[in-house]
Amino acid sequence: MIPAAFRYERPATIDEALALLAQPEAKALAGGQSLLPLLRLRMAEPELLVDLQDIADLQGVRHDANGIWVGALVRHAELAQSAPWRVLREAAEATGDRQVRRLGTIGGATAHADPAGDLPAALLALHAVVEVVGPGRRRELPIDGFFLGPLTTELAPEELLAGLRLPQPKPGAGSSYRKLRQKASGFAVAGVGAMVRMESGRCVEAGIGVTGVGLAPYAAAAASGRLLGSGLETTDFEAALELLLDGVDVQDDGYASADYRGRMCRLCALEALESAKAEALG
Numbered sequence: 001m002i003p004a005a006f007r008y009e010r011p012a013t014i015d016e017a018l019a020l021l022a023q024p025e026a027k028a029l030a031g032g033q034s035l036l037p038l039l040r041l042r043m044a045e046p047e048l049l050v051d052l053q054d055i056a057d058l059q060g061v062r063h064d065a066n067g068i069w070v071g072a073l074v075r076h077a078e079l080a081q082s083a084p085w086r087v088l089r090e091a092a093e094a095t096g097d098r099q100v101r102r103l104g105t106i107g108g109a110t111a112h113a114d115p116a117g118d119l120p121a122a123l124l125a126l127h128a129v130v131e132v133v134g135p136g137r138r139r140e141l142p143i144d145g146f147f148l149g150p151l152t153t154e155l156a157p158e159e160l161l162a163g164l165r166l167p168q169p170k171p172g173a174g175s176s177y178r179k180l181r182q183k184a185s186g187f188a189v190a191g192v193g194a195m196v197r198m199e200s201g202r203c204v205e206a207g208i209g210v211t212g213v214g215l216a217p218y219a220a221a222a223a224s225g226r227l228l229g230s231g232l233e234t235t236d237f238e239a240a241l242e243l244l245l246d247g248v249d250v251q252d253d254g255y256a257s258a259d260y261r262g263r264m265c266r267l268c269a270l271e272a273l274e275s276a277k278a279e280a281l282g
């Protein structure tokens with residue numbers, strides 16, 4: 001299908017992009033891997049596409065005293081190769097095919113908020129912080145709570161996602177991502193990112209991000225909270241898995257019943273947690 005006509009601009013700075021996005025019916029374009037299919041299906045008909053690819057301030061990865069900053073334009077393929085956390089490398093590698101990974105960006109995947117997006121689950125497990133810029137303001141939002149529903153986030157239409165802030169991996173930390181793919185599309189029927197950190201045999205930090213299961217990716221805070229202070233024994237994992245779907249409207253559709261999806265989610269979580277623990281123990 002052919003998209004409806006639109007104007008196209010390619011700003012060089014964040015300020016220029018924000019000025020363009022302030023115009024009615026304007027939309028940011030990053031890797032185009034989610035937006036262009038929507039345009040072709042005419043499910044989105046923006047009058048102006050603001051291509052972000054020349055904006056240097058949205059590129060690259062920086063390490064500083066506050067942790068690791070990953071620019072919105074960093075591509076899935078780069079993350080799969082060199083992200084500082086294994087959960088992010090595995091989630092990026094599990095995203096789409098080679099072409100999608102070469103073009104798609106971490107900012108686009110986060111802003112798009114696909115209910116089955118892979119990177120959001122990894123970012124939730126890591127307790128990432130979303131850096132947002134808007135006209136005359138900059139704000140930082142915890143990723144837990146950023147995804148409001150299908151394709152809906154805390155971002156306002158005139159704002160840009162500038163980057164994501166991640167913690168620096170510390171000794172005793174481990175993380176992993178597991179996903180059950182839909183056979184046709186490759187998207188997650190269920191996907192779980194897990195992060196744990198151990199000190200003297202006890203879990204002192206944990207995070208679990210779930211995708212493909214509810215109406216939006218979410219942090220399973222009760223489940224990860226159950227792991228804190230424990231030795232991450234099988235019984236601890238089993239108790240945490242009981243809390244994984246608490247309060248979640250588990251989706252029931254043509255791909256999977258709610259019951260099957262819930263079971264697969266627990267299985268992915270168990271595998272991700274065991275793999276994260278193995279990495280944490282070296």
Ligand SMILES: Cc1cc2nc3c(=O)[nH]c(=O)nc-3n(C[C@H](O)[C@H](O)[C@H](O)COP(=O)(O)OP(=O)(O)OC[C@H]3O[C@@H](n4cnc5c(N)ncnc54)[C@H](O)[C@@H]3O)c2cc1C
Pocket residue numbers: 027028029030031032033034035036037052072094095096097100103104105106107108109110111112114116117118119155159160161162185186187188
């Ligand atoms: C064949 C195919 C298979 C795929 N399989 C998977 C899969 O298995 N798992 C998965 O998670 N994803 C999958 N995807 C989606 C892919 O990961 C996309 O790359 C990603 O969802 C969007 O990233 P993008 O950079 O392409 O964003 P775009 O498509 O350019 O933009 C997506 C949305 O985000 C907005 N946006 C982009 N960047 C910003 C920004 N910096 N600030 C504010 N708003 C912004 C755009 O306005 C748009 O609304 C697949 C896509 C295709 C085409």
